[in-house]
Amino acid sequence: MTKLASQFGRALSAELGPDFSTHQVSNDVVFRHLNPSLLSDCFSWGGLNEILSRGSAVPADFFLCAQGKRLPEHQYKTSLDGHQVFDLPRVFALMRSGATLIIDSLDRIHPGVRAATDDVMRITGETAACNLFVTFDDAQAFDSHFDEVDTFVVQLLGTKHWKVHGPSEEFPLPEYGDSDPVNCPETTLFEKTLVPGDVIHVPRGWWHTVRGGGETSLHLTFTFTRRTGYDWLRWAARQALSRAEIRESLDRNASPEAHQAQLERIIEAFLGEAKDLPLSDFFAAERRAAGGRGLASLPWDVSRARPSEHDVVELAPVLPPLIHVAGDQVIITAKDQEFALPAQHHPTIEALITARRLTVAQLAAQAGTPVAAVSALVVALLQCQLVTVSHAGPTHQDIQ
Template sequence: MTERLFTETLPAAVGEDLLSTRLSTDVVFADLGAETVRPLLTFDALNDILSRCALEPPRLRLHREGAPVPPARYTDAGTGSGADRSVIRPDGLYRELRGGASLVLDAVDRLHAPVQEATDDLMRLVRERAQVNLYLIWGDSHGFDTHWDDHDTFVVQVEGTKSWKVHGPGSRPHPMKVDSDHGHTPPEGTVWEGVLSPGHVLHVPRGWWHTVAGTGDVSMHLTFGFTRATGIDWARSLLERLYDVDFFRTDLPRFGSAEERRKHRHELVRRLADAAEQHDLDGFLDEHDSRFPRRQSFALPWAVDGTAPQAGTQVEFVPILPPPLQREDGRVAVTVSGKRYRLPAAAEPVLAELARKPHTTAGELADDSGTPLETTAAVLQALVRHQLVLLR
């Protein structure tokens, strides 16, 4: 099932050491089977997305032989709500695809529920934000030249075949999107080579160069991309803490003597080292998780009219990462997307059960948490107002 694709199906296929020893450090290949990934995206679903959603460049775009295809070749000028916009022209899109162009659609996880479910599952696995882009091509052309990505990826082949060569890390280890050097070069040779077919999954670490080309057939794959926290993020978090230190808010002695500037710098270094010693990685990662974004979602009419859920009402817990529960003065508190919520103590078993089983019904939630249905319904009414649950 797509909602357990990364946390259960993939580790079962490649080994439980995926996170501890292989993620971001090695190529990982798995054959999960075509039927396993088929629910993610089909051509019928893609046609529906293209028909219903007002997509336009650059979110939907075409590339050929390493260069973007001018949008004027497959779009028309149009208007929407009084604003100028581009409208995808089907005949132009078909013509460019027949000519070897590659279609790229960004953030398809925001457009199609099965892909969103798999993306949320990946985020629970790696505890980082993720986005999914779609790549579609016919023939033996390629959309991009040999390149590296500034994020880790899991490539999931859903239709047809595509040829991959992974060359490994280049002359600059762990390159970043915002970096001081983008002039690094690819390595010689290839560390992994193969043709992906439906059901195949390939993990390519950040900064690893790769070459991708069509095989003469159709190819449609999803690239699940995520950016992991680095020492730069830890240092940036440390910098934010320095605002609470009086000495760091003090003006630098620009017009003092050289000795005064030397002493001031020495004191800055000492206090910076003290602050760094106190800023441990576990605390930083806990804070990182507490700021993890939730999916944008809506719960009308429940969140407005306050209707009490019934036993059969469907309940979905909104936080992607289950937040830890903390007791405070006879209440229970959770932090989601950087915001802290304090609820009556009666909510604790309900929240704990939602964290364990985010998709349920109000009746099952009451039974599983050992909370009376009336109390469970009252807790859910509070949670839906705070955008912590969806009710259907």
């Protein structure tokens, strides 16, 4: 695994240990406690105030919930110069009345949360996102419910009371599952008031009841979506497109006997292809398609000037790309594309994938390559959107 980006990610990975991914993920409630000071890079009141002061959280999704329902936007937004913006006095009044503020996909707009979310993807190997919940007193945003994704819940500030009840059905999906609160099991498997630094893993489909702990609460929920048999079936169906029986038009007006015959041909063709499609091929295809967030690296994106030895280069794909040497070339596979570079750059690329983020001079030293050659390589990788470049200086991340 490439080096983790955030203090939170490194601490969480160390606390979870190898047993989590082997035995506990999706199967058990897992409780851990991190040093609250390690969460300072993730989010704070200052980060929230900055978002609210902008008047918009786009492209993240900002909303308020109370008593299990999402409140209509007209209750807390107003029009300004043709744009919908937060009406802060109304937002605060609704929160004083018991509404919970929620920002879905906070990782899209906040660098510290983005770094932590990317680390969750590196730890789990799955697609992840992060949502913020802000609660005062003992407010409750949702009735008892389950999520169709696995989660890490991280208490940043204040307290939040959690009850986890377990599942009422196996492996629900957004496309399949009954989340009516009447189905919530009565048994409580885990109950705790979370304090800053507390982290719990709640498996997909496990019901939970959550309310404020009687004071202010900020918590982040990192969701990660594990692949299922349904995902494999959709992928396998695409692989079977080479078979004419799969591409053939369905005969709407045929007889029942003809319909059955065509159905049997389709099933036989699909099974003929699917039996030779192991799960390892599916995971390998996902890895080849993995990319990054498409972050900007101005001025280099436009000027294409070579970065200096003090500038910082960072691997853009969240998961490390696949690389192999073929003759006199090193091939990098990411975003469903292959990028061929002279094989002499192999040590530099390996060093970058391992370290993930370092200065040009540090990369050159680790690869045993001249700074000028590394700087030229970075320009080529930047054009392929495989790295980002930034000026050296203090950031929310370490440059170790």
